[in-house]
Amino acid sequence: MCTSVTTNPTISVREANQGDLPSITEIYAYHVLNGTASFEIIPPGLDEMSRRWDRICERGLPYLVAGSRSGLLGYAYAGPYHARPAYRWTLENSIYVAQEARRQGVGRALLEQLLVRCTTLGYRQMVAVIGDSRNGASIGLHRRCGFVETGVLRAVGFKFGGWLDSVFMQRALGDGDATAVTLPP
Numbered sequence: 001m002c003t004s005v006t007t008n009p010t011i012s013v014r015e016a017n018q019g020d021l022p023s024i025t026e027i028y029a030y031h032v033l034n035g036t037a038s039f040e041i042i043p044p045g046l047d048e049m050s051r052r053w054d055r056i057c058e059r060g061l062p063y064l065v066a067g068s069r070s071g072l073l074g075y076a077y078a079g080p081y082h083a084r085p086a087y088r089w090t091l092e093n094s095i096y097v098a099q100e101a102r103r104q105g106v107g108r109a110l111l112e113q114l115l116v117r118c119t120t121l122g123y124r125q126m127v128a129v130i131g132d133s134r135n136g137a138s139i140g141l142h143r144r145c146g147f148v149e150t151g152v153l154r155a156v157g158f159k160f161g162g163w164l165d166s167v168f169m170q171r172a173l174g175d176g177d178a179t180a181v182t183l184p185p
């Protein structure tokens with residue numbers, strides 16, 4: 001799925017379950033408090049993260065975790081890009097890796113699996129909305145997995161005393177726009 005396949009064999013990826021939510025909440029809280037990937041300022045608690053997980057699962061969309069023998073290392077999910085019905089074949093992804101597990105292939109293992117599952121489900125486009133232009137890790141990861149940069153919204157966020165961009169990247173899934181879709185009944 002990515003440009004070459006050398007995913008770290010010590011990392012396993014599976015569907016998230018309720019028992020993973022405390023670790024997921026902790027990983028996300030770190031990135032909310034210390035980074036600009038998320039434009040949230042106050043980390044959501046376990047109840048809110050559970051509600052968000054439920055909403056993804058209710059739609060039959062993938063919510064994945066990556067782990068190794070040392071525990072849960074990261075998570076990723078795909079949600080609707082926008083609610084209006086014509087957008088229904090397009091998803092937006094989110095990926096967060098525990099700070100101490102970064103740059104070991106966890107993000108890539110998660111994104112590869114997410115792409116496979118969303119393609120199998122019949123979706124046609126995946127969009128990444130990346131905060132911010134200086135997020136070389138996220139831009140690099142998405143590029144590595146076949147996403148291309150499609151635009152930048154300048155200074156649409158303000159966090160830690162500075163203005164933040166949103167970088168849009170996009171990747172076709174399956175047939176992309178080469179064929180029409182048959183709408184579900």
Ligand SMILES: CC(C)(COP(=O)(O)OP(=O)(O)OC[C@H]1O[C@@H](n2cnc3c(N)ncnc32)[C@H](O)[C@@H]1OP(=O)(O)O)[C@@H](O)C(=O)NCCC(=O)NCCS
Binds near residue numbers: 037094102109128130
């Ligand atoms: C972005 C993030 C998910 C990447 O996960 P990761 O596990 O560290 O990345 P991986 O080790 O799987 O790296 C995969 C590829 O991404 C790119 N990459 C990862 N970290 C990078 C960095 N710091 N600088 C440049 N490229 C990077 C590389 O192309 C890498 O492939 P390579 O190691 O073969 O060169 C992780 O850094 C993270 O959680 N960041 C904070 C939250 C965030 O930005 N999430 C994305 C929201 S859209």
